[in-house]
Amino acid sequence: MQISSLPIADAWAAMQPYVARAYSGHFAPIAFTAEVLVSKLLGANETAWFVRQCLALSIFATVTTAALREANPANTVFGSACLAAILVFHPFAADLMSWPFMVMQIACLTCASAAAMFLARFSRDPSARTAWLCAMSGYAAMHFFGVGLAISAATLLALFLTAWAQSSGRFAKWPLIVGTVLTALHAIPIMLRGGGADGAVQWVDSVRRLLVLLVEQPIAALRATFATPWVMQPDLSIPATQAVWGGAFAAMAAIGLVACWRKASIERTPGTVPIVTLALGAYVLTCGLIAARLRAETGAATLVAFLIGGRYLIFPIFYAVLAAGTLRVPAYVYAVGAAGMMISTAVFVRFVAPTLWPSFFP
Incomplete structure (x- = not known):
């Protein structure tokens, strides 16, 4: 809000460090500029900001429901909506609603859902149009949040493997080429300025951090799901064990995916494997981006910041929900889960949040 309160010329000058180069692992000049303009428009109108967040979350929920419906033909609209509700009504959704700037995460996840939806369509009915929509939806995620790099790369990988398994490369050739070039060009400023000075952390330690994150992020997300008071205190006292x-x-994920894709290439029907590949690939790459970003910081405690708060943990939760959409689960199971998540969020906001952020709950 400080920048948005300045005159246009001064605001533009103040924005240069954020729009002309990567900032803290993110390179989203268009989205950052748009957010400043929206801030100048809405000012301190709390109702307007709340409506904006509700609209963004509603669009995300709608696109995610469509993606889950496409992910598995056995899913009903009701079941897909209930599964999406598990994500939308997660306790961390309160974070996304409360902090206007977290619309960036919502927009990034919406692009990821769109990419998954078009990927599922391409796996059943290959066409150049669907391939373009899939690749560009994944790339669009990069314009909102740094994790978009992981989403775009995972989308391109899943699209490539799907085209290979179906022998439908003629439809995906140019979308893959253009998507790869755009993703690589967009990634250059992120990788050059995303992690500070090199050399403080050996590459072996960075890999260990990646492996720790692979197991700790789901655990942290699960703690938040059950709204426990110790959600903010992950234990990293035994990183070697967690890395194992x-x-x-x-x-296990790599071996399983290789086996599934081998079978898909023989049968020419990838089924739900592309969506699982997108979810797992994006998750591993997300953890890798965090490890790369922290390559100049020593100490296990540096990982704690990425194991608390909705701005980071909402991504592994999203990947898990996306992968769950490929399972054959009765709709009523998801309905029970959605109801439980609503209750969990209500408990979190009513009893846990005031202990974590007392200044916001007088």
């Missing part, structure tokens, strides 16, 4: 578990998860 993370390595086991990565190996």
